[in-house]
Amino acid sequence: MNRAERIDRYVKGDLNPEELQKFQMEMQQDSTLQQEVEDTQIMQALLQHQGLKNEIKAVRAAMKAEGSPSTVVEETPNTLSTPEEPFGVKEEDDVKAVPMFQWMGRVAAGLAIILVGYLTIQYATLSPERLYEERIANEPPYLGLSNRSMEDQEGTIADQVRVEYQFGNYEEVLRLYGELKKPTFAETFRAGYAYLEQGRTEESITAFQQVMEDQSAFMIKDKAEYYLALAYLQDGQIETAVNMLEVIHKDDDHDYEDSLGSLYLWRLRLLKMKY
Structure with missing residues (x-):
């Protein structure tokens, strides 16, 4: 076959x-x-x-x-013809009224x-992996980051992390990230996404949590929260992921509120019931 x-x-x-x-x-x-x-x-x-x-x-x-x-008609084989049959009905047919x-x-x-x-x-x-892949495939990595730091100068490790992240070289991103002595929230966000792409969900969760806890990262808090929810989904923490994504969808001011359609949320709830 x-x-x-x-x-x-x-x-x-x-x-x-x-x-x-x-x-x-x-x-x-x-x-x-x-x-x-x-x-x-x-x-x-x-x-x-x-x-x-x-x-x-x-x-x-x-x-x-x-x-x-109130009725429709069905034709059935005629078994008996009588003079009382309605005008226009063939002799070989019988009309049966059906409610x-x-x-x-x-x-x-x-x-x-x-x-x-x-x-x-x-x-x-339905599976966590499937719903995760659907979202990550439709959401390109966020590139609008600025370190707001003198460390992000051309040729520095921080700058190399930024460049490799933009080109999708996530293994290199993580290698360089490990060399940073004091990574900023921007580098940590990039590392969190790189961990996510590499399937290293626990490290991705930790990285995005660190970004959300950094008060200076308020401008990308929504991004970190969204990808944190996806990291939980990929990690199989269904209830936590679904709860976070539903909160995001209900927040009219959230950057990713429009990214989650009603059908996708319904499937998330169904996934939550399944697991």
């Missing part, structure tokens, strides 16, 4: 236990495969939704043809199935 066929069989539940176990192991190691599986599941849910919409249109058309707000609430029940049931399916997909695929 090629990759697409395996994804299709996985989504449909057609893999045998051995194939299923192997496929799930592959998904754990391949984030792209996870995304393809979720995209396929969502596409199937959308197709089901489209089918339901077509059924609703058919119901409306039948109601309009009947001219009644509108029955059709509404079918529509509601279909919508419920789609909603449950969507929630199941979201719940099954």
Whole structure:
């Protein structure tokens, strides 16, 4: 089987236990495969939704043809013809009136199935790593830092830290940061982001906490708070991360208030329930 066929069989539940176990192991190691599986599941849910919409249109058309707000018509094989049949009905057909609430029940049931399916997909695929990657991928590193210090002169270690950070050379940032005797809040912020990019979450948390505690760093407090929350998320401290991000979203004056959409926050709450 090629990759697409395996994804299709996985989504449909057609893999045998051995194939299923192997496929799930592959998904754990391949984030792209996870995304393809979720995209396929969502596409199937959308197709089901489209089918339901077509059924609703058919119901409306039948109601309009009947001219009644409370009934729709279904054609069933004729078993008995009588002289009392309404004018215009063919002899081989029989018209059966169906109360509108029955059709509404079918529509509601279909919508419920789609909603449950969507929630199941979201719940099954949610992880701290996934939500962290979504945010960090959409937020370029903050570059508007100034050391406000004579140490940040051309050729100094502080200046090298700044340059390497701007070019995304995070290993070099951390190496140079370790050589600084008295790093400013700007260098500590850069180191915190570099730690985050390197997956060294505990050190990243410590660095961003130090920035937030530095009174002279008030101009980048919002940035440090936001990345601190992401560091907690990457570290698996779900409740702390979610609580911080919800506070950020509610603060109209916060620099990152607009970065967190309602759907993302809903998924964060779902993640909190899951863990």
